[in-house]
Amino acid sequence: MSNKCCGSNEIEQVIPKKNQSCGDSSNKEARAVPAKEKDCCCSSKEAASDKDSLATEKETESTTCCNSNVPNSISCCGNAEDEMHHHTDAAGEKVEYRIHGMDCPSCAKTVEKGLRGLKGVQEVKVNYNTEKLQVIGSNALSLDHVPNEVEKLGFQAEPLKQNNNIRTYDIVGMDCSSCAKSIENHLNDNPAVHHVSVSFSTGKMKVAHENSVEDIVSEVSKIGYKASLLSNNKNRSEAKKNKDGYGFITFTGMLIVLGFIGSFNGVPEVITTLLYAAAIVVSGYKPAKSAFYAIKSGSLDMNVLMSAAAIGAALIGEWFEGATVVWLFALGNVLQNRSIEQTRKSIRNLMDLAPPEAWVKVGPELIKRPVEEVSIGDVIVIKPGDRIPLDGEIIQGETSVNQAPITGESIPVDKQTGDTVYAGTINESGSLEVKVTKLVEDTTISKIIHLVEEAQEQKAPTEAFIDKFASIYTPVVFAIALMVIVFPPLFDFGTWSEWVYKGLALLVVACPCALVISTPVAIVSAIGNAAKNGVLIKGGTFLESAGSIDAVAFDKTGTLTEGKPKVSEVNPFTISEEALISIAFTLEDYSTHPIANTIVTYAKDQGIQPRSGEAFKSIVGKGVQATIDGKIHYAANLRLFEELNLASEDLRKEVETIQSQGKTVVIIGTDQEILGIISVSDTLRHTTVKALDGLKRVGVNQLVMLTGDNEGTAKMISKETNVNRYFAELLPENKVQAIQQLQREGHKVAMVGDGINDAPALATSDLGIAMGGAGTDTAMETADIVLMADNLEKLPHTVKLSRKALAIIKQNIWFSILIKLIALLLIFPGWLTLWMAVLSDTGAAVIVILNALRLLKVRG
Numbered sequence: 001m002s003n004k005c006c007g008s009n010e011i012e013q014v015i016p017k018k019n020q021s022c023g024d025s026s027n028k029e030a031r032a033v034p035a036k037e038k039d040c041c042c043s044s045k046e047a048a049s050d051k052d053s054l055a056t057e058k059e060t061e062s063t064t065c066c067n068s069n070v071p072n073s074i075s076c077c078g079n080a081e082d083e084m085h086h087h088t089d090a091a092g093e094k095v096e097y098r099i100h101g102m103d104c105p106s107c108a109k110t111v112e113k114g115l116r117g118l119k120g121v122q123e124v125k126v127n128y129n130t131e132k133l134q135v136i137g138s139n140a141l142s143l144d145h146v147p148n149e150v151e152k153l154g155f156q157a158e159p160l161k162q163n164n165n166i167r168t169y170d171i172v173g174m175d176c177s178s179c180a181k182s183i184e185n186h187l188n189d190n191p192a193v194h195h196v197s198v199s200f201s202t203g204k205m206k207v208a209h210e211n212s213v214e215d216i217v218s219e220v221s222k223i224g225y226k227a228s229l230l231s232n233n234k235n236r237s238e239a240k241k242n243k244d245g246y247g248f249i250t251f252t253g254m255l256i257v258l259g260f261i262g263s264f265n266g267v268p269e270v271i272t273t274l275l276y277a278a279a280i281v282v283s284g285y286k287p288a289k290s291a292f293y294a295i296k297s298g299s300l301d302m303n304v305l306m307s308a309a310a311i312g313a314a315l316i317g318e319w320f321e322g323a324t325v326v327w328l329f330a331l332g333n334v335l336q337n338r339s340i341e342q343t344r345k346s347i348r349n350l351m352d353l354a355p356p357e358a359w360v361k362v363g364p365e366l367i368k369r370p371v372e373e374v375s376i377g378d379v380i381v382i383k384p385g386d387r388i389p390l391d392g393e394i395i396q397g398e399t400s401v402n403q404a405p406i407t408g409e410s411i412p413v414d415k416q417t418g419d420t421v422y423a424g425t426i427n428e429s430g431s432l433e434v435k436v437t438k439l440v441e442d443t444t445i446s447k448i449i450h451l452v453e454e455a456q457e458q459k460a461p462t463e464a465f466i467d468k469f470a471s472i473y474t475p476v477v478f479a480i481a482l483m484v485i486v487f488p489p490l491f492d493f494g495t496w497s498e499w500v501y502k503g504l505a506l507l508v509v510a511c512p513c514a515l516v517i518s519t520p521v522a523i524v525s526a527i528g529n530a531a532k533n534g535v536l537i538k539g540g541t542f543l544e545s546a547g548s549i550d551a552v553a554f555d556k557t558g559t560l561t562e563g564k565p566k567v568s569e570v571n572p573f574t575i576s577e578e579a580l581i582s583i584a585f586t587l588e589d590y591s592t593h594p595i596a597n598t599i600v601t602y603a604k605d606q607g608i609q610p611r612s613g614e615a616f617k618s619i620v621g622k623g624v625q626a627t628i629d630g631k632i633h634y635a636a637n638l639r640l641f642e643e644l645n646l647a648s649e650d651l652r653k654e655v656e657t658i659q660s661q662g663k664t665v666v667i668i669g670t671d672q673e674i675l676g677i678i679s680v681s682d683t684l685r686h687t688t689v690k691a692l693d694g695l696k697r698v699g700v701n702q703l704v705m706l707t708g709d710n711e712g713t714a715k716m717i718s719k720e721t722n723v724n725r726y727f728a729e730l731l732p733e734n735k736v737q738a739i740q741q742l743q744r745e746g747h748k749v750a751m752v753g754d755g756i757n758d759a760p761a762l763a764t765s766d767l768g769i770a771m772g773g774a775g776t777d778t779a780m781e782t783a784d785i786v787l788m789a790d791n792l793e794k795l796p797h798t799v800k801l802s803r804k805a806l807a808i809i810k811q812n813i814w815f816s817i818l819i820k821l822i823a824l825l826l827i828f829p830g831w832l833t834l835w836m837a838v839l840s841d842t843g844a845a846v847i848v849i850l851n852a853l854r855l856l857k858v859r860g
Helices: 051-057 105-116 145-151 177-188 215-220 232-236 246-263 269-296 302-313 319-351 443-458 461-489 496-509 513-532 541-546 556-560 577-588 594-605 638-643 649-660 688-697 711-721 732-744 758-763 778-780 794-829 834-857
Strands: 004-006 093-101 119-125 132-138 156-157 165-172 193-199 202-207 227-232 357-362 366-371 379-382 392-396 400-402 413-415 430-434 536-538 551-555 567-574 614-617 624-627 631-635 663-670 674-681 701-704 725-728 749-753 767-771 785-789
Touching: 051 794, 093 145, 093 638, 093 794, 105 119, 105 132, 105 302, 105 461, 105 513, 145 156, 156 193, 156 202, 177 193, 177 215, 193 541, 202 215, 232 246, 246 319, 246 379, 246 638, 269 302, 269 319, 302 319, 302 834, 319 834, 357 443, 366 834, 443 513, 443 536, 443 614, 443 767, 461 496, 461 513, 461 541, 461 778, 461 794, 496 794, 496 834, 513 536, 513 541, 513 674, 513 794, 513 834, 536 541, 536 794, 541 794, 551 556, 556 711, 556 749, 567 577, 567 594, 577 594, 577 614, 577 624, 577 631, 577 663, 577 674, 594 663, 594 674, 614 631, 638 649, 638 663, 649 663, 649 674, 649 711, 649 725, 688 701, 688 794, 711 725, 725 732, 732 749, 732 758, 749 758, 758 767, 794 834
Parallel strands: 551 701, 551 749, 701 725, 749 767, 767 785
Antiparallel strands: 004 725, 093 132, 093 156, 119 132, 165 202, 165 227, 193 202, 357 366, 357 379, 379 430, 392 430, 400 413, 536 785, 567 674, 614 624, 624 631, 631 663, 663 674
16 A cells, blocks of 8 residues: 655655554654653553553553553653652551642742651652642651641641541631641541641641541531531642732731831831831741741742841841841742733642532432532433533433633533533533533543643743753852852952841842742643633643644544545445445444444345345455355455456446545445445544644644545545645554654644554654643553644634743743843942842842743633
């Protein structure tokens, strides 16, 4: 079979091994980074090269290839530095927390270093983007001190759900953080309580306990507070509304203003100094405390640098400078936290989509239950206008459903009995009875949230490089600052106070907050925007890749076309039309091929019955055969009948004419004569042409179609879609060759397919994009980017968003570097004051965050 290409040379006939080794040069080396102790590694989406291996992937352990979402996989893909081990020792325990109060990635490093020294702690990972802390310890006892240690470092650790015994309560009556500590201490004395964490700022308490909810409420009431249980769904959607420090910032700001005004109005210097000192103590207590534990853990974060600058300024008599430093630092932290919260809302808004309760039908009654208590097989009732609480199948009712939260589709989809509905979508009109098919933690919306959070935890190459740069930059500048303070005055190049001041300014400039935060905030914003629009981007690496794509290859069937072929013409030669369809029905009923299924469905719709057949046999690449009424009959392509010497010139011409119209021909006959022809055609998706034109508008000029269909069909579809090139008559391995040819031509290639049949091509491409993720778990697991809707309309938006993200990342990086360079240059002439140094750091960080937030507003 020739692999024909329109506008290109024929593809070489060298067919790669289907199960090539993971280290094969044909694989993408950038995405096949070996992790610790694994036999072999492959791309996260290269689950298998055929349907069978994909079907069994989740059920069996793989020793050669792996998938990032398959827990049983022995090997692991991705960067080992960026991922926690997916397994622990038999005696190991793993816990997760939400960390509140981090204002830049260096805070995450501080927490990691502080916890690694704890006895029994085996591994620690803190992700700044998602505020998650993961700790693996030798046993549960060794992890008990984690929240207290985090608090010592100046942050708050909120336990995430580890098991069904962890519950969240709302606490009323607390007026300071010591109240929260009182509640913790009281409940920790209760033997039925394994862990408790109370957050004063959120008014929430997380408790792992074995006794009843009523017991916990009673215990809290004993010490003067009121507790009430929150449902898990409601709790998950709670965003931290951090207003810590507003009062202190206002108060210390007034102290500084009073001291400044007093210094010009004859107020004794001791009074103004006391005002400034009070401002330093009030605003600087928390960062100083955090700095102490950071130094103890061997970390140089912004708290250390800022505290040193403030204390140093006070020691050399610059009280106003010291007070201004801590006030600006506190204000900058509040602004940063408020800004960064906007990016985190993109995921928390997804969590809000699915309602926390459902109306369950029990006999003739409707009972309202938390979604966690609803089981598979239960029947729930969804009223018009309500959100659907769980994934399920409609067993009664018709309606239209707004699926925009899941798929990004703007037009509601009509649903009837037998159709699937998803949690978080909106029932527009009719009342529905739905049989639950997935538990709350397994719903499509839950998987989206999980995948997006995982994606935000993966470091993009740019982010990893900047983190590495910052880890070198900060200690180097810190060392230079110490030398600036010590050496010049030792050699009589100026006074100690002069060089100490310059050294302190250099200390402030030493923290590259804006630079470190420049990339992750942009990536989190872009991934959140994409998820809101029905597109899953499974990591910063793939976001960056999408921005550099200049060629997109599409599988034809099911991607550019509906993938649901229909019988378009029946042409009997020597028998009646009904007899021809009956024979075709008999032959194709034992085949699983999509075209065979189309003919069978057509016969059933016509009310035609099959005949009695036996000795059914599939002829690979040609068709099927069976014995009917004592004669061997065939349903096959032209090639088989050419081998039987039954293909006349007239038959060839007729087949070519039909194929030129973009139709597939099935010839029915025996080993002695042709009985007739059945034509099957697939129709273009209504969004295909619009999507492809959209890709050209955003700068992707090389659009390629890959198909196993004949030349005529491929040529016709290519004209309708305006693709630049097509490759026809391809087997799955030939699709891999087509991708490789495009790569050899210098293109960065994205492959768009269904995530199942196209797995080898998806794995070979620079970026694998799967369609219809809402309907198949496989698509969500095997590709780098998933279009949740079963169409291409979001693809141009994805490319546009990715390119915008890359542009903003570059803007942020250059802006951050430029500000640092300007600050460094202004230090030595003595033009840069301490408060200006703080402003350049915190101000730049806020500007960088606000610039990245623009990605949340990008529209398709």
